[in-house]
Amino acid sequence: MTQATTPALPASGDLAGLPRTLKGKVALVTGSTSGIGLGIARALAARGATLILNGFGDAAEIEALRAGMAAAFHVEVDFEPADLSRTAEIEALVKRVEARHGAVNILVNNAGIQHVAPIDAFPPDRWDAVIALNLSAVFHLTRCVLPRMKQFSYGRIINIASAHGLVASVEKAAYVAAKHGVVGLTKVTALETARSGITCNAICPGWVLTPLVQKQIDARAAAQGISVQEAKLALVGEKQPSMEFVTPDQLGELAAFLCSDAASQVRGAAWTMDGGWTSQ
Numbered sequence: 001m002t003q004a005t006t007p008a009l010p011a012s013g014d015l016a017g018l019p020r021t022l023k024g025k026v027a028l029v030t031g032s033t034s035g036i037g038l039g040i041a042r043a044l045a046a047r048g049a050t051l052i053l054n055g056f057g058d059a060a061e062i063e064a065l066r067a068g069m070a071a072a073f074h075v076e077v078d079f080e081p082a083d084l085s086r087t088a089e090i091e092a093l094v095k096r097v098e099a100r101h102g103a104v105n106i107l108v109n110n111a112g113i114q115h116v117a118p119i120d121a122f123p124p125d126r127w128d129a130v131i132a133l134n135l136s137a138v139f140h141l142t143r144c145v146l147p148r149m150k151q152f153s154y155g156r157i158i159n160i161a162s163a164h165g166l167v168a169s170v171e172k173a174a175y176v177a178a179k180h181g182v183v184g185l186t187k188v189t190a191l192e193t194a195r196s197g198i199t200c201n202a203i204c205p206g207w208v209l210t211p212l213v214q215k216q217i218d219a220r221a222a223a224q225g226i227s228v229q230e231a232k233l234a235l236v237g238e239k240q241p242s243m244e245f246v247t248p249d250q251l252g253e254l255a256a257f258l259c260s261d262a263a264s265q266v267r268g269a270a271w272t273m274d275g276g277w278t279s280q
C-alpha cells in the first residue's frame with residue numbers, strides 16, 4: 001500500500017479559507033453521516049453552501065457533526081433523518097427543505113448500501129433493499145427536486161454511482177444493476193435539463209476506504225483466514241492499478257467542481273475517480 005505517497009489534502013478545518021462560491025445555495029447530500037457523503041458535505045459547506053445532512057447513526061454523534069460543521073464553515077447545517085428507501089419519506093423530506101429554505105439547489109445522491117452474494121443465493125429482500133436505496137431513491141429525489149430547480153433555472157444533481165456503474169464484479173448483482181441504472185438515469189436527467197441551468201452528472205469512484213468497504217475487507221479476511229491488512233491490500237490490488245484508495249476529500253473536491261460555473265457544460269458525464277480501475 002502506497003497511500004502515504006498521496007499528497008495530503010487540507011483537513012476539513014483548513015478548507016475554511018476557500019472562496020465562498022456556493023454561498024446562497026442549498027445542498028442536500030444524502031448519506032452524509034459517514035464516508036464519501038461526509039467528505040462531499042464538507043467540501044460544499046467549505047464553499048459556503050447551506051447544508052442538509054442525511055443518514056443514519058448515533059443521534060449525539062450526528063448532532064456533534066452537524067454543529068461542528070456549522071461552526072467550522074460558518075454555514076447553516078440541518079440534519080434530516082429520512083429513510084430514503086421509503087418513497088413517502090423522500091417526498092416529505094424535500095417538502096420540508098423547500099418550505100424552510102426555498103429549494104434544493106444542489107442534490108448529491110450518495111446514500112448507498114451493498115450486499116455480496118452469488119445470484120442464486122442472493123436474498124430477494126436484499127435485492128429489493130439495494131435497488132430501493134441505490135437506484136429508486138435517486139429517481140424519487142430527482143423527481144421531487146426538479147420542479148423548483150426549473151423554477152429557479154439553476155440546479156446541480158450529482159449521482160454517486162461507482163466503477164460498478166461501468167463494469168461488473170461477481171456477487172454484486174443488485175449493486176452493479178443499480179449503479180448501471182444510476183449512470184443511465186444520469187444521462188436521461190442531463191438530456192431533459194440540457195437547455196437549462198440544471199446539470200446532472202455521475203461520479204464513479206473506485207475503492208474508497210469507508211465503513212461500506214471495511215465490511216467487505218473484514219469478510220474477506222475471515223473467509224480467507226488472512227489478516228485485515230492483507231485483505232485490504234488484496235482488495236485494492238485486485239481492481240485498482242494505483243494500489244491506493246480514493247479518499248472522500250478527493251471526491252468532495254470533484255463534486256465542488258461539478259457545482260461550479262466552470263462545469264456548466266459538463267452534462268451527463270460518468271466521471272471516474274478510480275485509480276485506473278476502469279481503464280483496464
Ligand code: NAD
Pocket residue numbers: 030031032033034035036037054055056057082083084085110111112113133134160161162163204205206207208209210211212213
Ligand atoms: P458508508 O456506508 O460510509 O455511508 C453510507 C451512508 O448512507 C451513511 O451515511 C448511511 O447512514 C446512509 N444510509 C444508509 N442507508 C440509508 C437509508 N436507507 N436512508 C438514508 N441514508 C442511508 O458508504 P460509502 O462508502 O461512503 O458510500 C457512499 C456512496 O458511494 C454509496 O452510494 C456507494 O455505493 C458509493 N461508492 C462507494 C465506494 C467505496 O469504495 N466506498 C465506491 C464506489 C461508490
